[in-house]
Amino acid sequence: MEISPRPLSRGTARRGLRRRLLPSAAGVCAAAVLIGGCSGTPAPERTEASSWQRMESSTRAAPPSSVNELQTDYETVIKNVLPSVVQIEAGNSLGSGIVYDSKGHVITNAHVVGEGRSFLVTVATGEEPLTAKLVSSYPEQDLAVIKLERVPAGLKPAAFGDSSKVAVGQIVLAMGSPLGLSSSVTQGIVSGIGRTVSESATDGGTGATIGNMVQTSAAINPGNSGGALVNLDSEVIGIPTLAATDPELGEGAAPGIGFAIPVSMVTTVADQIIQNGKVTHSGRAALEITARTVLDDSYQPAGAAVVEVVKGGAADKAGLRAGDIITKVGSSEITSITGLAEALASDEPGEKVVVGYVRDGEERTAEVTLGEV
DSSP states (O other): OOOEEEEOOOSSHHHHHHHHHOOOHHHHHHHHHTTTOOTTSOOOOOOOOOHHHHHHHHHOOOOOHHHHHHHHHHHHHHHHHGGGEEEEEETTEEEEEEEOSTTOEEEEOHHHHTTOSEEEEEOTTOSSOEEEEEEEEEGGGTEEEEEESSOOTTOOOOOBOOGGGOOTTOEEEEEEOGGGOTTEEEEEEEEEEEEEEEOOSSTTOOOOEEEEEEEEOSOOOTTOTTOEEEOTTSOEEEEEEEEEEOGGGTTOEEEEEEEEEEHHHHHHHHHHHHHHSSOSOOOOEEOOEEEEEEEOTTSOEEEEEEEEEOTTSHHHHTTOOTTOEEEEETTEEOOSHHHHHHHHHTOOTTOEEEEEEEETTEEEEEEEEOEEO
8 A cells, every 4th residue: 555644734624513513402412312411302210239239330440550650641641742732823724743852942844834833822721812923944854933022920841752762552642732722632653763754845845855753653744743652651752744645535634644753853953053043964864965756767756867976975985976876775676866865864974885876878886974964
């Protein structure tokens, strides 16, 4: 099954959701009947319970202590972290964000802020939205920082975890404003780590290729973008950004498949933006070339053709030149420029990789020490 990701901000969800949540009067009455009747409907006659029914109810086993402990853990995490999750209105777009520090900086997705420069932010400490301004956006990693113009009393920054400790099977909670329902929480596990996912440049995406993403089964929906993926230690381990969609279902999401930007990248980008007003060191590996996708005789993608090599850059030092067609990076087959970006997304500047390429019809290889985007 082919799966493609979709960004998770949405501008018109709240109005449509409200229509779906308001049941008819008959529906309300029918529901109430199940719990004891509603106005205009006689209550059922009370009867004496049999002795075995009374005995069964009195001897029913209590939930295991482990269940109670897990529920307590959930409640503690929600109490600790949810006050740090905000709702962001950017024109017609709606998303979420995380309070990053006590100075009013909020980290979110670049596709949530879009082209906007000013925003309305609803925080946990007040009912009225506060105004915020863009500090800087980094679409290449789909991250942005905005800053509240007035810092309210009691604003609570979130605690951020360690990406190296994230493991498959860990229980996680996703917090945000899905479909405009602010302060919503869903639960799941870490389903995978080290995922590389490419956003579409349409449908509100930035076109970014993001490596080392955390895959989760926690339900995330439009409006969750920019919110928090949290472990049971009350630490943010990622920012929910994309949901997988199944082309066979049209616009329908593939249930239980969502992706979050890892906390290591979140803090790296946020710290640079706050300190310098922009990202100065991306931490993303690059061959330092300009390239394009080439097609074979059957008009199928067949590689990434080098259009230009940065003088003194990684590819130049390894001997690659304009006209070479890159077909492999490490163990990854390369058929397009997107595939090339995905192959490099999980690497770091300074790492050595073997690049396979074709020059004048001859297959060759070169060891490249990766540069930085």
